[in-house]
Amino acid sequence: MNIENQIIIGKYDTNIFPFAEIFAEHCSETLNCSEHYKLHEYIADNLKPNKILRVGEDQATYAHSVLYKIDPRYQKDPEIKSKVKDRAFIKTYExxxxxxxxxxxxxxxxxxxxxxxxxxxxNNLSVGEYHRDRDYNHPIEEINIWVPVTKAKGSATIQMESSYDAGDFHPIEVEYGEYLIFDSGLKHGNEVNIEGYTRISFDFRVIPISNYKVSDLSSINQKMKFAVGDYYSY
Known part of the structure; x- marks a missing residue:
């Protein structure tokens, strides 16, 4: 599949892959928030970011600490891991x-x-700057996949340039039940969310096995080696 310089929106069956239901159940049971797109209404003001998030801060909020307990496989501490309910998010992802x-x-x-x-x-960002993942050591062979579990519209969605180095960032609007595949060479990011709801999504990177090369590079934040068995699975 050639995705050079491309942005592709695909569809999937939400009955087979009920990602929104999994996130909604988690938010309901952990924060008493029955509608996960209203997550911000169930977090105390003193636990919300008090400034616009930047690189290094955009995965370190209280909301993230709650959301990452959606599956025990995110937990490194065995004691915490044993207490986290398995909602089958990672199994569904696989x-x-x-x-x-x-x-x-x-x-x-x-x-x-x-x-x-x-x-x-x-009124905040989900990613601290416009970037290409390869700016953070990621292999150029990677393909990015982005999956919203709420609606993703206007300022509450990913912003992307239309071609390499065009710099003409525009919103890519995606519905729940759709996913976005894009060339990792396209610069992307987000704007301050003025839509009045919380957008939740997950993203990941893939490499077709025919293009995979063993790399000695590591991720900047987590120091994970870009290799099968560490950052990647197969």
């Missing part, structure tokens, strides 16, 4: 990888072991 292999890429994928969770609170 089945989703199988769907992409069979229906989209038509070959095995090397894929990010644990997807990254994003929270786009009102």
């Amino acid at each position: 089945r989703f990888i199988g769907f992409l292999e069979a229906s989209v890429f038509f070959e095995k994928l090397v894929y990010q072991k644990l997807p990254t969770l994003r929270i786009h609170l009102p």
Whole structure:
């Protein structure tokens, strides 16, 4: 599958991959928030960011600490891990990888072991700057996949340039039940969310097995080696 310089929106069956239901159940049971797109209404003001998030801060909020307890496989501490309910998010994600292999890429994928969770609170950012993942040591062979579990509209969605170095960032609007595949060479980011709801999404990176190369590079934040068994699974 050639995605050079491309942005592709695909659809999936939410009955088979009920990502929103999993997140809604988690938010309901942990924060008594029955509608996960209203997450911001159930977090005390003193636990919300008091400034616009920047790089290094955009995965370190209280909301993230709650959301990452959606699956025990995110937990490194065995004691915490034993207390986190298994909502089958990662198992569903792994089945989703199988769907992409069979229906989209038509070959095995090397894929990010644990997807990254994003929270786009009102009046803030979900990612600290416009970037290409390769700016953070990621292999150029990676393909980015972005999956919202709420609606993703206007200022509450990912912003992307239309072609390499165009700089003409514009919103890519995606509905729940759709996913976005894009060339990792396209610069992307987000704007301050003025839509009045919390956008929740997850994203991950894949490499078709035919393009996979062993790398000695490591991720900047988590210091994970970009290799099967560390950052990637297969």
